[in-house]
Amino acid sequence: MPHPASPQLPRGGAAASTRAAADAALQAHAAAPVLAALPLPARAALLRNLSHRLAENADTLTDVAESETRLGVERLRGEIRRTQAQLDMFAGLVEEGAFLDVMIDPPDPEAIPVPRPDVRRILVPLGPVAVFSASNFPFAFSVLGGDTTSALAAGCPVVVKAHEGHPRLSELTWELVAQDLPPGVLNVVHGREAGRNLVSDPHIRAVGFTGSTAGGRALFDLATGRPDPIPFYGELGSLNPVVVTAAACAQRGRNIAHQYVTSVTLSQGQFCTKPGLLFLPVDHGMEERLRREIAAVTAAPLLGDWISSAYRATLAELAHHPAVQVLHMAQCSDDSRLSIPALLVTSATALRAHPELLQECFGPASLIVTYASPDDLLDTLRMLPGTLTASVHGQEGEDELLLRSLAAAMDAGRFIWNGWPTGVAVTPAMHHGGPWPATTSPLHTSVGSRAVSRWMRPVVYQGMPDEFLPEPLQRANPWNVPQEVHTGVIG
Structure with missing residues (x-):
């Protein structure tokens, strides 16, 4: 059932309204600092719990997915397992902590030509993310798909625009997991108008899209034409x-x-x-x-x-x-x-x-x-x-x-x-992207562990007292993340 903290968000047909997108984005905005501050073990546990929920409800989800997509029970069951693998992979990534890309340049008062201050760098979440589901992957590129999972791993709440090809499955998937998440961390809206409103909403800080070249280009133009342009990571058409x-x-x-x-x-x-x-x-x-x-x-x-x-x-x-x-x-x-x-x-x-x-x-x-x-x-x-x-x-x-x-x-x-392109392995080294028109951002991937970098940005703290630093940058390193310390760099 829907999370008790989100009763005002309309569902079903009503979710195509302007207010649906605005309410979902506002809830995600409120949830952003809560999710970002969640210690990494708790964030990883959140992802693993989503994986367990999929496994526990695989039969019901498969039946609904087959009735809407006609992709075949075996294919759909395999896709659920793939979606679980994505969730588990990102849970491990979060636990390890290297995705924060912590870099530390210690101070050097003797540096030439000028003394060098203490400089510490970390990746932080962008904020609320909008994700557009794909028609052909009702699990792996949908409500709990790779875009959603990588954004949650980065610490970004997600508003999913459900695909019209499997609306009941999208709603059911959300209902099965929303009760286990902090309020506003994950929501679902329906309808093309709601999708366009999401891309334009000032609370949304990035967009993930998988679909047609025409639809993706229209949303890309909308995202980059905002008064405050935001990243649009679109996977579009490909000749392969x-x-x-x-x-x-x-x-x-x-x-x-x-x-x-x-x-x-x-x-x-x-x-x-x-x-x-x-x-x-x-x-x-x-x-x-x-x-x-x-x-x-x-x-x-x-x-x-x-x-x-x-x-x-x-x-x-x-x-x-x-x-x-x-x-x-x-x-x-x-x-x-x-x-x-x-x-x-x-x-x-x-x-x-x-x-x-x-x-x-x-x-x-x-x-x-x-x-x-x-x-x-x-x-x-x-x-x-x-x-x-x-x-x-x-x-x-x-x-x-x-x-x-x-x-x-x-x-x-x-x-x-000597192989064939169909079948994208969910592995850390996988790159699922390419130059235009395959994607809008060839620097990034929508599959593999590097997908998390789409939803983060670097922040540098210079000369900051240790007690004011984020935990991963502190000298005691209470989150126990890898810290890349540089010595002897040019001043």
Whole structure:
């Protein structure tokens, strides 16, 4: 049930009002100093308790999620486990304390050319954060998803704008955990108007978004156009090119064809990391194998009408382009919710001449691009927009200069060798981001432990008496966090 301290915040349909966003942001503002001052062990315990709540209610949550998203029970159960793993990882990060990035430069009265004062640096939470849920990850990028979890780990209260594709699940998830949180630390609002109001609200200090390029760009402009501009961390569209060398085609062509179609159609292609472009040598000889693989894929419901209509429109535009041939496209069903698995073909030369083909088709379709030579390939890769991932399938012993050139030609946040981009490991080193239009901030990641840095800013204390310093900067270090002490630095 809702937290007793938040009775005035409207729920359900009423939460689309201007007041809903304003009330939630105001509550988050009041909760910000409370959460920021919470000792790290208590903050870590808060995150672990959220993980336990998910585990305890996994059956109920899965049933509601399946009724709203149709993603499949096994996929949804796996996503709950992934969400728990994110919560547990950030709990460990908070306990360890290194994410505060404490740096200390002791005073040196003998420093040249001038005496150096005592300088101590720490990262502090930005304040209340707005998080926009994603349609295709109702747990991992939703109410308790990575954006929420990393913000709470940083010490920032969160207001989640629930996705219209799974409103009941969002509400249920919030109700199951809100009673265990301090008032105002986590709230949920519904509706696009509430989302826009959140981005504009003066109490909100940063925004996390996962969704379409058009929607993300509109909110990005809103966030940066405020009288007090705020950071907007948006993960938008991505083409995720995959390059296959001639040697890899000759050695593993059949297997590559199977794995490619599997990656393209996983969850009906509703992943931001789906391979949207496959580069093959012009004489690859895999046409029939690729046609059989995609023809074997069964059409299934997409997440919602808004995705189905956009997918069908984009697929039709690409398929009817004069520079594109259809290798295989499933029969269009009378049920507009169903996907249409498809593989389209063009050449590298045609792609360079028609950059309008470089658009994300969010669903089980992909464009195969044939190249005539390494130069033909490299010239085309260099004109691709920024992307989340870029993959190369090659063989050991191939031209090392060519393989290095392939990676250098693509602007991506994650490079993959002999693998596929779908499936983002929740690990400390993972970077899930990339240059525009993949994200609005290529310096940051929305997956992995470094995601916490989005919600923090550095503050330096110079010559401050020890008793006035935050606990992690004090000489006694009562929070027992790692302190990086510098000596012999230039004065």
